[in-house]
Amino acid sequence: MTIAQTFPQDGGDWFKSSFCKGGSNCVEVRFVGGIALVRNSREEEGPVLVFTRGEWEAFELGMFSGEFAMPF
Incomplete structure (x- = not known):
């Protein structure tokens, strides 16, 4: 993962969660x-x-398998 301070912000194709x-x-x-x-x-x-494709896919797999579930 990197942080881009000046990545083009043209306003197109950004998606929000349906839970937003x-x-x-x-x-x-x-x-x-x-x-x-x-x-x-x-x-x-x-x-x-x-995020690279591999980093994003690892994040998705973690989400789907419950790795990031908030503890009770």
Whole structure:
């Protein structure tokens, strides 16, 4: 993962979680050329986290298998 301070922010193709409910404090994801870009919807011009395909797929597998479940 890297943090891009100046990645192009053209406003296209960003996705919010369906759980966001229209709020302005959401995580947004965009897929470009085999990488996943992640940003905070409140800071559209702010930093963007950049993940390779392998990093993103490892994250997805962890989510699906419950590795990131919040403890009780």
